[in-house]
Amino acid sequence: MAKENFNDLLWFLAVAEEKSFTRAAAKLGITQSTLSHTIKRLETRMGIRLLTRTTRNVTTTEAGERLRQSLAPRLAEIETEIAALMEFRDKLAGTIRLTLSDHALQSVVWPKLLPVLSNYPDIKLELSIDNGLRNIVEDGFDAGVRLGESVEKDMIAVRIGPDWRLVAVASPTYFAERPLPRHPQELVSHNCINHRQARGGGLYAWEFEKDGQELRVRVDGQLTFNTSLAMVDAAVKGYGIAFLPEDLVERSIALGDLVQVLDDWCPKFAGYYIYYPSRRQNLPAFKVVVDALRLEED
Numbered sequence: 001m002a003k004e005n006f007n008d009l010l011w012f013l014a015v016a017e018e019k020s021f022t023r024a025a026a027k028l029g030i031t032q033s034t035l036s037h038t039i040k041r042l043e044t045r046m047g048i049r050l051l052t053r054t055t056r057n058v059t060t061t062e063a064g065e066r067l068r069q070s071l072a073p074r075l076a077e078i079e080t081e082i083a084a085l086m087e088f089r090d091k092l093a094g095t096i097r098l099t100l101s102d103h104a105l106q107s108v109v110w111p112k113l114l115p116v117l118s119n120y121p122d123i124k125l126e127l128s129i130d131n132g133l134r135n136i137v138e139d140g141f142d143a144g145v146r147l148g149e150s151v152e153k154d155m156i157a158v159r160i161g162p163d164w165r166l167v168a169v170a171s172p173t174y175f176a177e178r179p180l181p182r183h184p185q186e187l188v189s190h191n192c193i194n195h196r197q198a199r200g201g202g203l204y205a206w207e208f209e210k211d212g213q214e215l216r217v218r219v220d221g222q223l224t225f226n227t228s229l230a231m232v233d234a235a236v237k238g239y240g241i242a243f244l245p246e247d248l249v250e251r252s253i254a255l256g257d258l259v260q261v262l263d264d265w266c267p268k269f270a271g272y273y274i275y276y277p278s279r280r281q282n283l284p285a286f287k288v289v290v291d292a293l294r295l296e297e298d
Contacts, residue, residue: 008042009071011035012050016060016068021053072138080283093122094285099134100127100145103228103245104272108161109145109293116292123285131197131226137277142286145293148270154277160293161272166207167246168266169258173238180261181241184208184217191240192219196226206243209267219243271295 014024015035025032043050050064060068100109105127116123128141136144151157168187181187187206195204203224205216221240225231228244235242235249236257246266252258274293276286 008038009067010075011038012042012064013068013071013075015039015051015058016064017072019058021058069138072140076137076140092120092285092288094283095124095126096143096286096289097126097141098128098143098145098274098289099130099136099139099141101131101228102129103248104145104161105129106229107164107245107247108272112160112293113289116288120285120288123288125289136275143274143276143290145272145274148273151273151275155275156278157273157275158290158293159271159295160274161295163268163271165246165266165268166243167249167260168206168241168243168262169235169249169253169260170241171236171238171257172259174235174240175259180259182262184215184262184265187217187219187241190219190221192221193231193234193240193242194219194221194224195228195231195243196224204243207267208262208265210265215265 011024011028011030014028015021018024018027021032021035021039025035028035039051048063049061050067052059052061098109109127113125117125133146134141134144136142145160148157148159168181174191178190181190184206192206196202197204203218205218208215208217219241223231223234223239225234228248231242231244232248232252234240235244236252241261249258249260253260274290276290
């Protein structure tokens with residue numbers, strides 16, 4: 001394809017990612033009619049329909065999705081190489097995009113990156129909260145933050161947080177009319193607050209372990225969330241038993257707002273890691289972020 005048509009591909013990618021001509025045109029700073037005409041011209045030139053248009057949204061055809069998946073990582077590589085040129089500048093600068101969970105942000109990442117904002121005013125951070133596992137290359141992220149057990153094997157991974165565990169808690173009001181569970185299986189008779197996982201959309205099966213015995217319990221209840229912070233509030237207000245990161249509920253337990261149960265059944269998980277493709281590790285601004293997050297060894 002001729003070099004002068006390269007913008008057409010960029011504009012197609014914008015529409016495919018935004019799933020909207022209106023949003024894509026605003027992002028590109030052009031009119032919607034110009035964008036629509038360009039995409040039609042691209043489809044005519046290629047002889048393939050790339051997008052399916054309805055009154056409500058825009059989706060990629062099978063050919064269009066194949067083209068999107070081919071373009072996205074290649075464009076990411078180009079952006080990486082351009083960003084690498086920044087090492088020749090006198091000061092560190094650039095935008096670093098991270099995908100991470102709400103708990104990872106609150107417990108590890110945000111406290112450690114605050115000094116970066118102060119010390120490097122030309123470094124910009126974009127933190128995307130998502131409790132699912134994202135394809136950081138295809139989705140245009142510089143790195144992701146996840147538990148060690150969830151990190152993709154072909155990525156470089158740097159530990160940034162200590163081991164932690166999930167604990168089962170509920171309010172004293174909830175337990176005033178119900179017996180305390182003594183075994184994880186007894187949770188099936190309780191009103192539990194579920195957590196829906198973004199990847200696949202399934203409900204998280206609570207994981208327990210004691211004396212080498214591992215159990216996964218699927219609980220039921222009136223409430224389901226996809227964020228931990230809302231679950232804390234619901235548990236404090238008496239809507240059921242929640243399975244939450246210990247550091248999020250320590251204060252509520254100390255104040256008597258929550259009661260912890262099944263403590264001896266709650267194992268520790270591998271801590272958080274920042275993971276990224278190898279080509280990003282030599283970018284100066286990115287290295288500053290990784291070094292700031294890196295877990296200091298005792």
